[in-house]
Amino acid sequence: QKEVEQNSGPLSVPEGAIASLNCTYSDRGSQSFFWYRQYSGKSPELIMFIYSNGDKEDGRFTAQLNKASQYVSLLIRDSQPSDSATYLCAVLNTGGFKTIFGAGTRLFVKA
Amino acid sequence: GAGVSQSPRYKVAKRGQDVALRCDPISGHVSLFWYQQALGQGPEFLTYFQNEAQLDKSGLPSDRFFAERPEGSVSTLKIQRTQQEDSAVYLCASRYGETQYFGPGTRLLVL
Numbered sequence: 001q002k003e004v005e006q007n008s009g010p011l012s013v014p015e016g017a018i019a020s021l022n023c024t025y026s027d028r029g030s031q032s033f034f035w036y037r038q039y040s041g042k043s044p045e046l047i048m049f050i051y052s053n054g055d056k057e058d059g060r061f062t063a064q065l066n067k068a069s070q071y072v073s074l075l076i077r078d079s080q081p082s083d084s085a086t087y088l089c090a091v092l093n094t095g096g097f098k099t100i101f102g103a104g105t106r107l108f109v110k111a
Numbered sequence: 112g113a114g115v116s117q118s119p120r121y122k123v124a125k126r127g128q129d130v131a132l133r134c135d136p137i138s139g140h141v142s143l144f145w146y147q148q149a150l151g152q153g154p155e156f157l158t159y160f161q162n163e164a165q166l167d168k169s170g171l172p173s174d175r176f177f178a179e180r181p182e183g184s185v186s187t188l189k190i191q192r193t194q195q196e197d198s199a200v201y202l203c204a205s206r207y208g209e210t211q212y213f214g215p216g217t218r219l220l221v222l
Contacts, residue, residue, distance in 0.1 A: 043213035101153030
């Protein structure tokens with residue numbers, strides 16, 4: 001079992017729809033969770049981080065965390081073609097400095 | 112500088128050649144990370160520095176890989192006797208708080 005698992009996709013949604021991206025992790029002691037966006041040929045950039053169970057909203061993005069189920073998700077509302085990218089889920093390990101990334105989910109938003 | 116810089120951006124090496132990859136973190140960031148990203152995968156942790164101290168090198172694939180950060184700022188990742196399986200993008204990131212800022216990466220191709 002990989003430490004951080006994501007569906008590789010591609011996930012295809014029409015413009016204006018909600019895109020839902022999911023991630024599970026194995027280290028039950030993990031405390032911090034991140035979503036990065038990576039455009040093709042570019043480096044990852046942080047979208048959001050979340051520490052506490054529940055939802056965290058930032059503009060069109062909502063991160064959801066359920067530590068009991070070891071599950072993190074990212075919702076993108078009113079998806080735009082410019083949101084087309086690979087979304088990486090990342091988890092800070094119990095030690096507090098080593099970040100483990102998932103393989104990423106490719107998202108396509110069709111105009 | 113405005114962000115993390117890396118050089119060279121592209122490197123083609125013949126199998127068996129030694130290479131050195133440079134990272135200039137954001138000024139004042141004490142934490143520095145190196146990652147290896149293969150095509151279609153997420154970044155894989157290689158090593159972590161806090162100032163000049165290398166606190167974790169558990170992700171280095173073999174003893175051909177060596178990293179240093181002698182003065183706590185610029186870091187160099189050296190790969191000796193390169194192999195074809197070393198072909199990947201090497202990402203450097205510096206961290207402030209919970210946010211990691213990635214450089215543009217060095218794309219290494221070993222022929």
